[in-house]
Structure formats: C-alpha cells, structure tokens
Amino acid sequence: MSDLAENGLISTILPEVCYPSLNATAGLVSTPMSEFLADEEAASTRPLLTPSPPAEFDHPLSITPSTGMAYERQISPTSIDELSSLPGLNCDATLGFVGLTATDMHPNEHNIIHHNDEVQQEFIPTRSVQSVMESSSSSSSVMQEPTVCAQLLSSHHYQHLTKASDVDPFACQENGGKPPLTGLQLAVRKSPDDFCFMSWNWPLIRKFSFWSAVSLLMACVCIVITLIARLPTDCKPHHAWWQGTIFYEVFPASFKDDNSDGIGDLRGLGKQAFYFTSLGVKVVRLNSIFHADYYPEGYEDVQNLTEISPVLGNMKDFNFAINTLHKHNISVVLDFPLSPFIEQLRLTEKEVPAETDVSVKETSWPVHTDSTTEDKTGRNINVEASNRINTKQIHNDNIVTNAISFWLTNGVDGIYLKGLECLVSEPNFASLMQEWRRITKSFNKGFGHEKIVMCSMDVINALDPEDDSRKVEAVLQNIDLIDVRLDIVSNGTRGLKTQVDKVVKGILFSKPGYPWIHWHMGSIGTKRLASQLPTANASLAAVALEMILPGTPSIFYGDEVGLEELKDPEGEMNDLKHIHHLSPLQWPAQHPELRFTLPHILPWLPLSSVSSNVAAGHETIVQTISKLREDTPSIYMDGVYKDNEKLPNYEIRTVDNNIVTVERSYPRRHSYVVVSNFGSQTQTKDLSSIYYGGEVVADLQGRVGRYLTFHALTLSAGEFIIIKLDK
Structure with a gap:
C-alpha cells in the first residue's frame, strides 16, 4: 500500500517475509532469498531481516545445500563477484538481489523464467510471502556465522513487490506463531509531474x-x-473668530452717507467694506441702530429692539450691509441697549417662576433681502420673494428674547447686552442669562460659525463673588466676551499697568473656559483719545498698545486717524455736547473721492479736525499690526494653557509716567515688545537692562526691518515702535 509521506515521497509498507520452517515429514524445503553485502561497511548500514538462529537451527535461507535451493554454495566475501554472474541474479554495484525459487509451489502459481536454457520458477511474493522475520543481528554476526544469510534489504529492491489483499496472513514459527512484528517502509520520490503547482x-x-x-x-x-x-505650513494654536481678532466699533450715522441726506446710513456702511479689509478688521460692531424719536441725536432713547431707525434705512439696507460684510469675511455684532427695557423685563420675569422649565416653539421671522446682493452662503437673493426662516423662540416671551431671535435670524453674528449690570439685582438674573444663551446656541453652525454674547466688565464688578456666586457663574458660563475699558488718560501708564494686571490676574483667568477680554480705549460712551492725550498722534499709539495686549482689541471709528471731538468754543451746540465725540468720519486725504457726504451737503454734525500725521499712514500701520496679530500666537493668544491652567503671556513695564513697554511671549515663539511714548516731549531711554535688541516690525519713522538696540531708544511725543526680540 502506497502512502504520501510528509516529504513528498511515496511510502510503501511491505510486510515482513517469514518463510515456514522445513517440514521434515513432508520433505519440503522453503525457497531461499538471499541478499549479500559487498563488505562490512555496507553490512553496517543495512539491517538484517532475520535474527541470528541458534547453532542447531537449520535456517531456511542458509547456504547449506538443501533440496530446491537455487545455489548450494556457501557464500563468502570473496565470492561476491562469482554470484553476480549467476543466472537469475539481479544486483547493483554494491548489493544484489537473488531470484528465489520455490519447489513446493504449484506450476500455476508462479512464472517460468528462462535463463540459459534453464528453467526457474520465479518467486511470487504476493502469493507465497506474507511476512518477513525481524532481524536484530549486526553485520559482524553475519560474517561469523556462515550458515546465516546476510540479507540486507533496501527500498529499491522491493519496488516490484505489491501487497495482495487476498492472501491470508500466516504465522511464523520462529515468531512463536504470531503475526509479523513490524513492516518495512519503502519511500519512492514522487514524480514532479504529479504536483498541481507544476502546471x-x-x-x-x-x-x-x-x-x-x-x-x-x-x-x-x-x-x-x-x-x-496636507501638513500645515505652521503650527499655530487655534482660536475662534472673536478671540484675538480686531473689532471695529461704528456709529452708523457718522460713518458714510450714501443717500446724500447728510446722515450716515447702512448702505454707506456696506459699501465701505473694503476699508475694514484694508485695516485688517474682522468684526464690525454696530452701535445703536434702533428707532428713536430724535435719531441720531437721541440714539439712546430706543423704543423698539427690532425696528431700524428710518434715518439709517430699512431691513433691505441692513441685509445689504450684512451680506456685503460677510462676503469680505467680516462678522457683525449688534449692540442691544437694555436700560430702556429694564422694567419690562422685570414684569415678565415675575410672571414666570425661575424654576419653570423653558419650552420651545417654532416661529418664523421675515427676512428682508436686496436684489443686488447675495446671502451669507452665496445664494442669489430675490427681492420679490418673501423668505421666511424658521427659528426657535423661547415661550417665555420678552422683548430681549424676541429681539435676539430676530437679529440672529437676519444674519447678525453676536449680541452685545449693554446695560446688563442693571439686572444683576433681579432674582431671575441667572435664568435670563441661560435663556438668552440657549437662543444663540440654537443658531450655531459649527466652531467657525458660532453666535456670541457680550457684556461689560461692570456686570462682574456689580456682583459679589461669594454672595452672588451663582450669578457670577452664570455670567462666566454664558458670555463669550467681557468688555473692559482702559483709561490711560486719567491713570497714566502706571495706572494702566495696574488696571491690566488686575483684570488679567482676576477671575477671568481662573479657568481656561472663561470669557475672553474685549479691550477698548475709545467708545461711544467715552471722549475722543486724540482730544484727551497730550498730542493727537498719541491716539494711534494708544491703538497700537491696545492691539498688542492679550485678548480682543477694539478700535473706535476715527481713532485710527486721530479724529478729535467737535470744537464749540462759542457754546452754540451745548445741547449736543453728549455727542460731540460722534462727529462724522473724515476719510483719508489719499482718498479724496471718499467723503462722508457730497461737498454741497451739510452733515448732521459739523466735521471735526484730525491729526494729519496719524491719518497719513494709519492704514499701513494698523494693517501691519493686524497682520502680525493674526499670524503670531505670542500676540493673539491671551495666555498659555498648561495643566488645565491659564497663565498670562504678557509683561508690562513702565519707565516713568509717560513711557510704557508691553512684552508678549509664547512658548517656542519670538517675543514682541511695543514701546510707547504718551508724553508731550521727545525722550531717549536706555532699556538695555531689560532687552538687548531686535528687528523693527512697525513704527512711523520708516525703520521697519532694521535692527535696533535698546541702549539708546529715542521716541518722539505720541510715537510707538514694535520690535521682535532676539531669541
């Protein structure tokens, strides 16, 4: 039986051949089968098939002459050559296989082989041989006992043997009448053509x-x-659109007149979007635009938070301005004056308990569009179609809640809750904050399109951190920007350092997730910087100093050109004294075609003077600082976040009451220093004990790109310089 071995060879199991012993009574002699060793070395490598018999035992395969033996000559090592020439012997160079004959077989049970006219009966193993006796004798015992057949078997000698299934096994007398002990395994290498992968x-x-x-x-x-x-060209920490970017506060009635009535309007504001882009402004903050009986003089007397003053235009004009600014990647924040509506808010809140769950209902606000513009997503707008956008309105209706939903629906990106400090004493103050914040979140469209809420630092200052902890936490959790006014005029440079340190090292920096700081030096509620500082040029120095502080800086319209307050030496306009700082903007001299209004039209408020030195290069300076702030984490980041802590990344140093330096730093980035002179005289200072030198990145003397040292730094009155320090 052939089996396929693990090495790819054909294995054949041959049963051991056991010849029956000589039957003395019958006179039968078994046919011998002998295999001879050429030498002793070959004998040591071929196992014997039969054990060494005892001396008296007449082995069937012995060379002793017996009846029926093919050869009756004793084999010796010297007679191997003679054996190779005998008839019926098949052998190779070293081993031979002697044909066996059987005298006791029937003629039909064996084949007749003719060799040299002699007839021999070929031994048929399948009929006569069923087992082979085991041998444990060594080659030396074979040579010592001449009567023992030194029969060595190898696989190629038995390739012609097959196993007959019809032959009954017989017992061997020498094995005690038991079947053969072991079989002989023959291995034949398989033909390469038999493997499937060969084809x-x-x-x-x-x-x-x-x-x-x-x-x-x-x-x-x-x-x-x-x-x-796709790897980023730089590794800058991410920040939201309102964090660290430049705000520009506008009083629309004094910015640009488009319909030639002497009063600025919303269409004029939208058409000047390129000016905001030239300054690097990212957010435009609109002061009160709501309907008032005597607008713009009486802009504070607001009667409705959803109706635009007819002097500024209508909702189509508003959407034109919003869409145009959005196309220039400029966001819009709208001021909400709450003071006129405090009593209404109190009445509404008393009717609804603070613990009542706030339900939501669907409401549709009309969206007025303009045919000449596109909406924020770039889709064409049809004036004739009355588009309506579904939004969510809190069921607990009040005038502020409805107004927030209305303006956010019409594209506003943020709300400034002015006068919120007047509501801190109300028991439901915290629930109001949560309610308004919930509305703004419903309009969010991702991290880059979040709606924000602003309020003044006066709200936190009006609350006690211990007694009003819940209200304080409501402000810190629901407000994005805290507006802080810096008073450099009254406090000087030393007072400015104290004020900034108090804010930065206060509660706003206690946790990373708290609101950012929104700095301003000029606003609708303050006097003009150019009229209060020793020189008009100092207004631009104040703007540069504010833009280098940690947080979000804000520029009040006209401060970048040194716009002064309205001068009324005769007192003819004392009744308008509260708006003397809101005189119309005088556009730069390099743009003569850009006037506030037509030459033959009188503006609603007389024009005021501007500082020519500031106006000449204000666009370049502000744009340079804006670009620097946008690309430099050392400046636009308000701190370093480490181990869940927010650490300040600034240092303010004052040399005297006029010279102030502000240093900004960030890990693995260059540090920057702005040095400003708010005095009335030129000063030369030695700051080498603090800094060595660096490259000028912004100034008014044409030194950008030069390397300066701090051992003799000269600054004229109202001048500033920004230097990138050596690492």
Missing part, C-alpha cells in the same frame, strides 16, 4: 507579483506625498 502559469504569476509589488510601492509613495502636502 501553473509561472511567467504570468511572476509578472503579476512584480507589478503588484510595484503598484503597492507607488501607492505608499503617493500616500506619503499627500500627507506631506
């Missing part, structure tokens, strides 16, 4: 494998190139 198309397989490997390698190279190409 495969190996040339095609090799080509396929090669090009597959090449394709995989090219794919890996393409992936690596794509990943490298």
Whole structure:
C-alpha cells in the first residue's frame, strides 16, 4: 500500500517475509532469498531481516545445500563477484538481489523464467510471502556465522513487490506463531509531474507579483506625498473668530452717507467694506441702530429692539450691509441697549417662576433681502420673494428674547447686552442669562460659525463673588466676551499697568473656559483719545498698545486717524455736547473721492479736525499690526494653557509716567515688545537692562526691518515702535 509521506515521497509498507520452517515429514524445503553485502561497511548500514538462529537451527535461507535451493554454495566475501554472474541474479554495484525459487509451489502459481536454457520458477511474493522475520543481528554476526544469510534489504529492491489483499496472513514459527512484528517502509520520490503547482502559469504569476509589488510601492509613495502636502505650513494654536481678532466699533450715522441726506446710513456702511479689509478688521460692531424719536441725536432713547431707525434705512439696507460684510469675511455684532427695557423685563420675569422649565416653539421671522446682493452662503437673493426662516423662540416671551431671535435670524453674528449690570439685582438674573444663551446656541453652525454674547466688565464688578456666586457663574458660563475699558488718560501708564494686571490676574483667568477680554480705549460712551492725550498722534499709539495686549482689541471709528471731538468754543451746540465725540468720519486725504457726504451737503454734525500725521499712514500701520496679530500666537493668544491652567503671556513695564513697554511671549515663539511714548516731549531711554535688541516690525519713522538696540531708544511725543526680540 502506497502512502504520501510528509516529504513528498511515496511510502510503501511491505510486510515482513517469514518463510515456514522445513517440514521434515513432508520433505519440503522453503525457497531461499538471499541478499549479500559487498563488505562490512555496507553490512553496517543495512539491517538484517532475520535474527541470528541458534547453532542447531537449520535456517531456511542458509547456504547449506538443501533440496530446491537455487545455489548450494556457501557464500563468502570473496565470492561476491562469482554470484553476480549467476543466472537469475539481479544486483547493483554494491548489493544484489537473488531470484528465489520455490519447489513446493504449484506450476500455476508462479512464472517460468528462462535463463540459459534453464528453467526457474520465479518467486511470487504476493502469493507465497506474507511476512518477513525481524532481524536484530549486526553485520559482524553475519560474517561469523556462515550458515546465516546476510540479507540486507533496501527500498529499491522491493519496488516490484505489491501487497495482495487476498492472501491470508500466516504465522511464523520462529515468531512463536504470531503475526509479523513490524513492516518495512519503502519511500519512492514522487514524480514532479504529479504536483498541481507544476502546471501553473509561472511567467504570468511572476509578472503579476512584480507589478503588484510595484503598484503597492507607488501607492505608499503617493500616500506619503499627500500627507506631506496636507501638513500645515505652521503650527499655530487655534482660536475662534472673536478671540484675538480686531473689532471695529461704528456709529452708523457718522460713518458714510450714501443717500446724500447728510446722515450716515447702512448702505454707506456696506459699501465701505473694503476699508475694514484694508485695516485688517474682522468684526464690525454696530452701535445703536434702533428707532428713536430724535435719531441720531437721541440714539439712546430706543423704543423698539427690532425696528431700524428710518434715518439709517430699512431691513433691505441692513441685509445689504450684512451680506456685503460677510462676503469680505467680516462678522457683525449688534449692540442691544437694555436700560430702556429694564422694567419690562422685570414684569415678565415675575410672571414666570425661575424654576419653570423653558419650552420651545417654532416661529418664523421675515427676512428682508436686496436684489443686488447675495446671502451669507452665496445664494442669489430675490427681492420679490418673501423668505421666511424658521427659528426657535423661547415661550417665555420678552422683548430681549424676541429681539435676539430676530437679529440672529437676519444674519447678525453676536449680541452685545449693554446695560446688563442693571439686572444683576433681579432674582431671575441667572435664568435670563441661560435663556438668552440657549437662543444663540440654537443658531450655531459649527466652531467657525458660532453666535456670541457680550457684556461689560461692570456686570462682574456689580456682583459679589461669594454672595452672588451663582450669578457670577452664570455670567462666566454664558458670555463669550467681557468688555473692559482702559483709561490711560486719567491713570497714566502706571495706572494702566495696574488696571491690566488686575483684570488679567482676576477671575477671568481662573479657568481656561472663561470669557475672553474685549479691550477698548475709545467708545461711544467715552471722549475722543486724540482730544484727551497730550498730542493727537498719541491716539494711534494708544491703538497700537491696545492691539498688542492679550485678548480682543477694539478700535473706535476715527481713532485710527486721530479724529478729535467737535470744537464749540462759542457754546452754540451745548445741547449736543453728549455727542460731540460722534462727529462724522473724515476719510483719508489719499482718498479724496471718499467723503462722508457730497461737498454741497451739510452733515448732521459739523466735521471735526484730525491729526494729519496719524491719518497719513494709519492704514499701513494698523494693517501691519493686524497682520502680525493674526499670524503670531505670542500676540493673539491671551495666555498659555498648561495643566488645565491659564497663565498670562504678557509683561508690562513702565519707565516713568509717560513711557510704557508691553512684552508678549509664547512658548517656542519670538517675543514682541511695543514701546510707547504718551508724553508731550521727545525722550531717549536706555532699556538695555531689560532687552538687548531686535528687528523693527512697525513704527512711523520708516525703520521697519532694521535692527535696533535698546541702549539708546529715542521716541518722539505720541510715537510707538514694535520690535521682535532676539531669541
């Protein structure tokens, strides 16, 4: 029986051949089968089939002459050559296989072989041999006992043997009448044609494998190139659109007149979007635009938070301005004056308990559009179609809640709750904050399109951190920007350092998630910087100092050109004294075509003077600082976040009451220093004990790009300089 071995060879199990012993009574002699060793070395490598018999035992395969033996000559090592020439002997160079004969077999049970006219009966193992006796004798015992057959078997000698299934096994007398102990395993190497893989198309397989490997390698190279190409060119910490960007506060009635009535309007504001872009402004904050009986003089007497003053235009004009600014990537924040509506808010809140769950209902606000513009998403707008946007309104209706939903629906990006400090004493103050914040969140469209809420620092100052902890936490959790006014005029540079340190090291910096600071030096509620500082040029120095502080800076319209207050030496306009700082903007001299209104039209408020030195280069200076602030984490980040703590990344140093330096830093980035002179005289200071030197990045003397040292730094009155320090 042939089996396929693990090494790929054919294994054949041959039963041991056991010849029956000589039957003395019958006179039968078994046919001998002998195999001879050429020498002793060969004998040591071939196992014996039969054990060494005792001396008296007449082995059937012995060379002793017996009846029916093919050869009756004793074999000796010297007679091997003679054996190789005998008839019926089949052997190779080292081992031979002697044909066996059987005298006791029937003629039909064996084949007749003719050799040199002699007839021999071929031994048929399948009929006469069923087992072979085991041998444990060594080659030396074979040579010592001449009567023992030194029969060595190898696999190739028995390739012609087959196992007959119809032969009944018989017992061997020498084995005690038991079946053979072991079998002989023959291994024949399998032909290569029998393996299935030999018929495969190996040339095609090799080509396929090669090009597959090449394709995989090219794919890996393409992936690596794509990943490298998509890597950011710089590693800057991310910030939201209102964090660290420049705000520009506008009083629309004094900005640009488009319909030639002497009063600025919303369409004029929208058409000047390029001016905001030239300054690097990212957010425009609109002061009160709501209907009042005597607008713009009586702008504070607001009667409705959802109706625009007819002097400024209508909702179509408003949407034109909003859409135009959005196309220039400029966001819009709207001021909400709450003071006129305090009593209404109190009455509404008394009717609804603070613990009552706030329900939501669907409401539709009309959206007025303009045919000449596109909406924020770039879709064309049809004036004739009355678009309505579904939004969510809190069921607990009040005038502020409805107004927030209305203006956010019409594209406003943020709300400034002015006068919120007047509500801190109300028991439901915290619930109001949560309610208004919930409305703004319903309009969020992702991290880059979040709606924000602002309030003044006066709200936190009006609350006690211990007694009003719940209200304080409501402000810190629901407000995005806290507006802080810096008073450099009254406090001087030393007072400015104290004020900034108090704010930065206060509660706003106690946790990373708290609101950012919104700095301003000029606003609708303050006097003009150019009229209060020793020189008009100092207004631009104040703007540069504010833009270098940690947080979000804000520029009041006209401060970038040194706009002064309205001068009324005769007192003819004392009744308008509260709006003397709101005189119309005088556009730069390099743009003569850009006037506030037509030359023959009188503006609603007389024009005021501006500082020519500031106005000449204000666009370049402000834009340079804006670009620096946008690209430099040392400046636009308000602190360093480490181990869940917010650490300040600024240092203010004052040399005297006129010279102030502000240093900004960030890990693994250059540090920047702004040095400003708010005095009335030129000063030369030695600051080498603090800094050594650096490259000028912004100033008014044309020194940008030069390397300066601090051992003799000269600044004229109202001048500033920004230097990038050496690492």
